[in-house]
Amino acid sequence: MLTNQDIRFAVAPMMDWTDRHCRYFHRLLSRRARLYTEMLTTGAVIHGDRARLLAFDPFEQPVALQLGGAEPAALAKAANIVETFGYREINLNVGCPSDRVQNGAFGACLMREPALVGDCVRAMKDAVAIPVTVKCRIGVDDQDPERALFTLAENCVAGGADALFVHARKAWLKGLSPKENRDVPPLDYALVHRLKRALPDVPIAINGGLARMTQIEEQLQCVDGVMIGRAAYHDPALLLAVDPRLFGAPAPAADLFEAVDAFLPYVERQLAAGERLANMTRHLLGLFAGMPGARSFRRRLALESVRSGAGVETLLRAVGEVRAAEARRAEFAESG
Numbered sequence: 001m002l003t004n005q006d007i008r009f010a011v012a013p014m015m016d017w018t019d020r021h022c023r024y025f026h027r028l029l030s031r032r033a034r035l036y037t038e039m040l041t042t043g044a045v046i047h048g049d050r051a052r053l054l055a056f057d058p059f060e061q062p063v064a065l066q067l068g069g070a071e072p073a074a075l076a077k078a079a080n081i082v083e084t085f086g087y088r089e090i091n092l093n094v095g096c097p098s099d100r101v102q103n104g105a106f107g108a109c110l111m112r113e114p115a116l117v118g119d120c121v122r123a124m125k126d127a128v129a130i131p132v133t134v135k136c137r138i139g140v141d142d143q144d145p146e147r148a149l150f151t152l153a154e155n156c157v158a159g160g161a162d163a164l165f166v167h168a169r170k171a172w173l174k175g176l177s178p179k180e181n182r183d184v185p186p187l188d189y190a191l192v193h194r195l196k197r198a199l200p201d202v203p204i205a206i207n208g209g210l211a212r213m214t215q216i217e218e219q220l221q222c223v224d225g226v227m228i229g230r231a232a233y234h235d236p237a238l239l240l241a242v243d244p245r246l247f248g249a250p251a252p253a254a255d256l257f258e259a260v261d262a263f264l265p266y267v268e269r270q271l272a273a274g275e276r277l278a279n280m281t282r283h284l285l286g287l288f289a290g291m292p293g294a295r296s297f298r299r300r301l302a303l304e305s306v307r308s309g310a311g312v313e314t315l316l317r318a319v320g321e322v323r324a325a326e327a328r329r330a331e332f333a334e335s336g
Helices: 018-029 042-047 048-053 070-082 097-103 109-112 114-127 145-159 191-196 213-219 230-234 236-246 256-272 277-284 294-304 310-336
Strands: 009-011 035-036 063-068 091-092 132-136 163-167 204-209 225-226
Touching: 018 035, 018 236, 018 256, 035 109, 035 114, 035 225, 042 063, 042 070, 042 230, 048 070, 063 070, 070 091, 091 109, 091 114, 091 225, 109 114, 109 132, 114 132, 114 145, 132 145, 145 163, 145 191, 163 191, 163 225, 191 204, 204 213, 213 225, 213 236, 225 230, 230 236, 236 310, 256 310, 277 294, 277 310
Parallel strands: 009 035, 009 225, 035 063, 063 091, 091 132, 132 163, 163 204, 204 225
Antiparallel strands: none
16 A cells, blocks of 8 residues: 555656666655656567566665556556566556557546546556556546546546546647647646545645645645656756655755765666666756756766766766866855
8 A cells, every 4th residue: 555655755757767777866865755667568568678678776666667558458467567576556657648658549548538547457456466556637638627537536546546646737639749738738736636635535646837845845735745757857956855845854965966976886887787878867967957067067968978988987077067166156255
């Protein structure tokens, strides 16, 4: 079972972003955040290179895997495989509006098939012992959001879902790109709050448009958890506030510099195993947003980490740009 504390704060599954390197670094910023993989389809899990697709470092825990699919039997089989790899949770994608999921009739398309979603959840629950959750929208296209969301939630709960993560926007499957679907449809937090009041015993987390800790704390007055996506990726410093502000626990690093220092042994191990530096440092480009030297840091990493043979010294030089800028700022402040 998932508790409210388990879902109190989560970093959303994001395609091409929340891979194992990203998650490892995020764990250095928060020990309590629940981390999610990129979405994997049932076909990829069942027929693909599982060692490559499903591998993760135990340090990432608690980590959940998001599945995409619409066939209960296939989802059950994939869920069983995922469980054997040690994931703490399986999350069903009922929110992604990309062409890929529309062609496969899953993701946000499933908002139109609430009974099928309930069957999918039930099939996975019967196949695994770990929690099964659902991430959804409040509706698609011309659906009435209140009816669409409440009907979907009722079917998920009937199927045994352990928690619901609700992106508080509609998805427009026709007329908007996936990027536009993250910003254009208006947010309706109040609808998610009404859902929570209607289902007081079901853990419910809210997602969408939340980028500041004050916003997150405000939402936690109405729902059990908050899931954030791009804000955590583009400004990872936000994660340093999660443990002390939301869990009453110390942050795992004193500042971003200490977090990078803690990341270096992982980078070295991955380089020794044949990984390219750019595959890890691309997740750090937003690290020092708003700080002196941030632009130089991004430029150096972007240009130098892609070079053949680039090593940990490239990251150290880039961080050195920010350290030097911070030292100049402090010196100027003292002299002024």
